[in-house]
Amino acid sequence: MSKHIIVWFRQDLRLNDNPALESALSGDATIIPVFIDDEDCGRQAGAMGQWWRDISLARLHEALVARGSKLIYRRGKTEDVLPALIEEVGASGVYWNRQYEADIVTRDTALKARLKNRGLDAESFNGSLLFEPWEVTSKSTGGPFKVFTPFWRACRVLGIKRALSDAPPRIAAPESWPHSDPLPQATALPHMDRMDDWQPGEDGALAALDLFLTQNISGYAERRNMPAEPATSRLSPHLRWGEISPARIVAETQAADIQTYDGDKFLSELGWREFSYQLLYHNPDLPETCLQEKFEAFPWRNNEDELEAWKRGETGYPIVDAGMRELRRTGYMHNRVRMVAASFLIKHLLIDWREGEKWFWQCLVDADPANNSASWQWVAGCGADAAPYFRIFNPILQGPKFDADGIYTKTYVPELSALSGKTLYAPWTAKSDLLESEQISLGDTYPNPIVNHEAARARALESFKSL
Ligand SMILES: Cc1cc2nc3c(=O)[nH]c(=O)nc-3n(C[C@H](O)[C@H](O)[C@H](O)COP(=O)(O)OP(=O)(O)OC[C@H]3O[C@@H](n4cnc5c(N)ncnc54)[C@H](O)[C@@H]3O)c2cc1C
Numbered sequence: 001m002s003k004h005i006i007v008w009f010r011q012d013l014r015l016n017d018n019p020a021l022e023s024a025l026s027g028d029a030t031i032i033p034v035f036i037d038d039e040d041c042g043r044q045a046g047a048m049g050q051w052w053r054d055i056s057l058a059r060l061h062e063a064l065v066a067r068g069s070k071l072i073y074r075r076g077k078t079e080d081v082l083p084a085l086i087e088e089v090g091a092s093g094v095y096w097n098r099q100y101e102a103d104i105v106t107r108d109t110a111l112k113a114r115l116k117n118r119g120l121d122a123e124s125f126n127g128s129l130l131f132e133p134w135e136v137t138s139k140s141t142g143g144p145f146k147v148f149t150p151f152w153r154a155c156r157v158l159g160i161k162r163a164l165s166d167a168p169p170r171i172a173a174p175e176s177w178p179h180s181d182p183l184p185q186a187t188a189l190p191h192m193d194r195m196d197d198w199q200p201g202e203d204g205a206l207a208a209l210d211l212f213l214t215q216n217i218s219g220y221a222e223r224r225n226m227p228a229e230p231a232t233s234r235l236s237p238h239l240r241w242g243e244i245s246p247a248r249i250v251a252e253t254q255a256a257d258i259q260t261y262d263g264d265k266f267l268s269e270l271g272w273r274e275f276s277y278q279l280l281y282h283n284p285d286l287p288e289t290c291l292q293e294k295f296e297a298f299p300w301r302n303n304e305d306e307l308e309a310w311k312r313g314e315t316g317y318p319i320v321d322a323g324m325r326e327l328r329r330t331g332y333m334h335n336r337v338r339m340v341a342a343s344f345l346i347k348h349l350l351i352d353w354r355e356g357e358k359w360f361w362q363c364l365v366d367a368d369p370a371n372n373s374a375s376w377q378w379v380a381g382c383g384a385d386a387a388p389y390f391r392i393f394n395p396i397l398q399g400p401k402f403d404a405d406g407i408y409t410k411t412y413v414p415e416l417s418a419l420s421g422k423t424l425y426a427p428w429t430a431k432s433d434l435l436e437s438e439q440i441s442l443g444d445t446y447p448n449p450i451v452n453h454e455a456a457r458a459r460a461l462e463s464f465k466s467l
Contacts, residue, residue, distance in 0.1 A: 003029040004089050004174055005121070008036070008082070008096040009071070012127045012242035013056045014202040015063055015167035019125035020095040022165045030172040032089055033064055036082065037075045037184070042104045043287070043369055046362035047189065048331040049240070052200045054186035056241050059201025061183060069171040072180040079111060086120065089178050093120055097127025097242070100277055101369050102284030128239075130160055130246050130274055133281035144282045147385045151278070152271040162247050167202075194330040198237070198365065205238035209249060213256040221265040227323075227334035228407035233266070234332070236366035239273065246270050276374035279384055287357060287373035294467050295382035301350040309450050310345050311359055313412070316442075316449035318425055319399040320344045322412040329412070331365035336402050342379040343393040348456040350463060353380035381464075389464045392457050399425030415446050 005024040012018055024031055035057060045053055061071040074081050086094065094115060098108070108124065115122035126132055136154050138145050145151035188195060199207060212233040223231035238244050249270060253263050280286045290296050309315055313324035323337035333341065338360075345356045357376040361367045377383025381391070403409050406424045410417045416424055418438035423430045428442055428449065435442065442448050 002172075002174075003027070003093075004032055004091045005029040005093045005095060006032045006034050006082075006086065006089070006091045008034050008094055009060065010035075010096060010242075011099055011240070012097040013053075013060045014205070014243050014245070015060075015067075016202065016206070017127075017164045017166075017245045017248050018097065019127050019162070020097045020123070021168075023123065023125065024093070024095045025168055025171070028172075029092070030174045031069060032072060032085075032091065032174060032178070033060075033069060033171075034072045034074065034082075034085065035060075036078050037073065038078045038081070039075075040077050041107050042099070042101050043361075046364070046367050048192075048363055048365045049361075049367045051186050051188065051192075051195075051331070052198075052237050052365045053241055054184045055200040056243060057183055058186075059203070063167070063202060064171065067168065067171045069173050070177065070180070071183070072178055073183050074181055078107065082111065083114075085178060086115075089174065091120070093122065095121075095123045095125070098124050098132075099128070100133060100281045105281075126162075127245060128242050129277055130250065130270070131155055131158065133278040136274075136278065144278055145275070148272065148275050151275050152268055155271060155274060160247055160250055164245075164248055164251055191328050192331065197330060200237065200241075200243070202243045205235065205244035208233060208235055208238060209244060209252060213252060213258065217253075217256070217258050217262050217266060220262040224265070224269075225336045225402050226408075227337050228403055228405070228411075232335065236368070236371075237332075240366045240368045246273070273368075273371055275384075276368075276370040279374050280370040286377070287369070288354065290380070290382035291377055291384050292382045292386075295380065297467060298352075298382075299350070299463050299466055300352040302352055302355070303349065306349045306450055307345075307351050307355055309447070310341075310349065310351070310356075314447045314450075315344065316428075316447040317344065317395040317453075318409050318413050318416055318427065319403065320395050322403075322409040325412040326408075327360070327363045331363065333364070334408070336398070337408075338375070339379055340393045340395055340398045342376060343391075344395055346380050347389075347392045347460040348395070348451050348453070350460065353377065353382070390461060392460055394453065394457075396422075396426045396453055413446070416440065 007021050007024050015021060064070050112122045112124065136151060136158065137143060216230050220231060223229045250267060253267060283291060310324060313321040315321055320341050323333045323341040327333045342356055345351050346353050353376045357373055360372055374383060378386045381387055381389030399409060400422050406420060409424060416427055419427055419430060427446060440446060
C-alpha cells in the first residue's frame with residue numbers, strides 16, 4: 001500500500017519553489033493537497049484579500065488538476081479537520097510552510113507535537129520569507145533588530161542559501177480522493193470596476209515578475225515614487241498569498257540585465273517585508289499596539305464624519321482622494337500615495353492609525369498581517385525605525401512633486417480634470433472664473449477641504465508635544 005502525505009497549503013498558493021511540496025515529492029508517497037478554511041485562527045482576510053484568495057485557490061486547483069492531482073478544500077477548525085482527514089485517508093505525514101502570526105504559531109506548534117506523538121511525520125518549512133524571523137539577530141543585543149538598515153545589511157551578509165525548484169510535471173495521486181467541499185466563489189463588489197488589471201494566481205505572479213524585470217524596473221529607484229508610472233512590480237498581492245516566493249524574486253532580479261542601483265533598491269523593498277515579519281513575530285500585537293508605548297496616550301480626535309470622508313475619498317485634498325478612490329476601485333494604492341493618505345488621516349485628522357489600518361485591511365488586495373500594521377505604525381511614528389511624528393506629508397505639495405502632470409490624480413478625481421499644475425492639488429486657489437467655466441463648484445461637484453492644512457499641521461504638532 002502506498003504512503004500518503006498531506007501537503008497543507010496555507011499562504012503558499014503555488015507549485016514552484018514550494019519547500020513543503022518539494023519535500024513531500026522527494027519520496028515515493030502519493031500527495032493529497034489540502035486547503036483548510038479556518039475562521040477561528042489568524043486574522044481573517046478582508047473583503048479584497050478574500051476575493052484574491054478565492055481566485056487564487058481556483059487557479060491552484062486547476063494547476064494541480066493539470067498534473068493529475070486536485071485541491072481538497074475543507075472548512076472548519078484546523079485542529080478538528082486535519083486529524084479527521086489524516087484518519088480518513090490514512091496519511092503518514094503532513095507537510096506545510098510556516099506562517100508567523102502568534103495564534104497560528106501557537107496552534108501549529110501544538111498540532112505538530114500532537115501529530116508527532118501519534119507517530120506521524122509532521123514537518124514545517126520556510127516558504128514565504130528569505131530568513132526566518134529568529135534567524136537574523138543583532139550582534140550587539142543578540143535579539144531582533146529594531147532599525148531597518150543594519151537588519152538588511154545583516155540579511156545580505158547571511159545571503160540566501162535555498163535552491164529554487166520548478167513546479168513538478170506530475171503529482172502522484174491516491175487511488176481514491178477524499179471528499180472536498182466546493183471551492184469558494186470569488187465575489188466582486190460593484191465598485192471594483194478596475195479589477196481586470198489583476199491576474200491572481202501563480203501564473204499571474206510569474207508574469208508580473210517577468211514584466212517588471214524585462215520592461216519596468218529601469219529607473220525604479222526614482223520612478224517608484226511616481227504613481228502614474230508603471231514603475232513598481234505590483235507583486236504585493238502575489239507575495240501576500242505566496243503565489244511566488246521572495247527567494248525566486250531575489251534570484252531572478254540578480255540574474256536580470258538591469259542597473260545594480262535599481263535592483264538593490266527593489267530588493268531592499270523586499271527587505272522591508274522581511275523586517276515587517278520580524279517585527280510581527282517578535283511583537284505579536286503589532287496590529288493593535290503601538291511599538292513605542294508613549295503613543296498609547298496620544299490624544300486622538302477620532303471624528304467619525306471625517307473618517308468616513310477619508311474612506312470615501314472626499315477630503316477635498318485631490319492627491320489623498322485619488323489614493324482613497326484608487327483603493328476602492330482597484331484594491332490597491334500606490335506606495336507614495338499610501339504614505340500621504342495615511343499621514344493625512346493620522347496627522348491632519350488626528351484619527352488613530354488603527355482605524356486606517358483596519359480600513360486598508362478590508363480594501364487592499366495585498367492586505368498583509370505584517371506589512372500593513374508595520375507600515376501604519378511607521379507613518380504614525382510609533383513603530384520601529386519609524387518616520388518621526390513631526391514628518392507631516394504636505395498633501396498640497398506631494399501632488400505636484402510626484403504627479404506633476406496630474407495623470408494619476410485625474411484618473412481617480414476626474415471632476416478636476418480641467419485643472420493643472422499646483423491648482424489641481426489646491427483647487428480652492430483656482431480663479432473663480434476658471435472654476436465656473438469648467439463647472440467645478442467646490443462644496444458641490446468636489447468637496448471643500450475638510451481641514452485647513454496649516455491649522456491641521458500646527459494642531460498635530462501641538463498634540464505630539466503633549467505626549
Ligand atoms: C499605510 C501603508 C500600508 C501598507 N500596507 C501594505 C500591505 O497591507 N501589504 C503590503 O504588501 N504592503 C503594504 N504597504 C507597503 C507598500 O505600499 C506596498 O508593499 C507596495 O505599494 C506594493 O506595491 P509593489 O508590489 O508594486 O511594490 P514594489 O515597489 O515593487 O516592492 C516589491 C515588494 O516589496 C515589498 N514592500 C514594498 N514596500 C514595502 C514596505 N514599505 N513595507 C513592507 N514591504 C514592502 C512588497 O512585498 C512589494 O510587493 C503599505 C504601505 C503603507 C504606507
